[in-house]
Amino acid sequence: MKKSTHSKIKNTAILFELLSRQVAADTISGVESSPALSIIKEFFKADSALAKELMLYQTLLKEKYNNTEKANYLLNTVIKLRNKLNSNQLKEQKYKLIREIKKHYNLTNFFKTNLSEYKIYASTYRVFEGVSVAKVSEVVQSRYTILEHLVRKPKSKINEEKGTESYLSQDGEIRLLAYKLMIDKFNEKYNDLSIKQKNILKEYINNISNTTALRDFILLESKSLSISIKKVLPKVQDKITTIKLNEVCNMLTKLEKIKTIKEEHVLSLLLYHELLKELKNVK
Secondary structure, eight states: OOOOOOOGGGOHHHHHHHHHHHHHHHHHTTOSSOHHHHHHHHHOOTTSHHHHHHHHHHHHHHOOOSSHHHHHHHHHHHHHHHHHSOHHHHHHHHHHHHHHHHHHSOHHHHTOSOOTTHHHHHHHHHHHHGGGTSOHHHHHHHHHHHHHHHTOOOOOOOHHHHHHHHHHTSOHHHHHHHHHHHHHHHHHHHSSOOHHHHHHHHHHHHTSSOHHHHHHHHHHHHHHHHHHHHHHGGGOOOHHHHHHHHHHHHHHHHHTTOSSOOHHHHHHHHHHHHHHHHHHTOO
């Protein structure tokens, strides 16, 4: 029995999210003019059917209510607005959008990235498309999934984590700007990013929702960094510097045991690579 009728390639929200991440990846890789950014600007103009549908997806993703009645009213309202969109325009624009993505990117690789909000995106897609593409039971289950998401209890976290949650809830283009600012600030303080540093940022962006892949990458990178630092240690003659470098190696060892990778861990790796560059210049 076919479990799901959801199609990633037809889901407007997923296409936009992946394009936003691709812009960030292109920027870090040194691509001067990202095709993904041009695609976003062309197909997600404010008056386009795709932009209007995207706004409805994002409304269901971001809104929160303290009771099911309000959440159900919002869901019904969003569905009504979705039904008012010109279906022919949507199909035509989506077809052209996918065709344009194919020109510049390998679709298999493009859709590899896991999305933390995939379940909500897929449920919204089924509800929007209705029983024409999904079984009645799937549509009903999808409605319940969305309602549970809308009335979810706010997480009690420290201010820093709340700031992170707010940051991650922003539109893809806003998050992209945050990434670019982080890179610019790092470059301003530590000159240009090395290939290794760019690769770390690229992996972080592409696998931010794929915690297993990101952790595996950080694990390997930590081991590699530790080995590289130990190789240049004999060149360092200052005892205090040597002690501090040994502490860095110990910190890298601890990093290998961390289960949840956060932005601070990624920034630490960037700084350690900057340190390694300086060490290699020691005569």
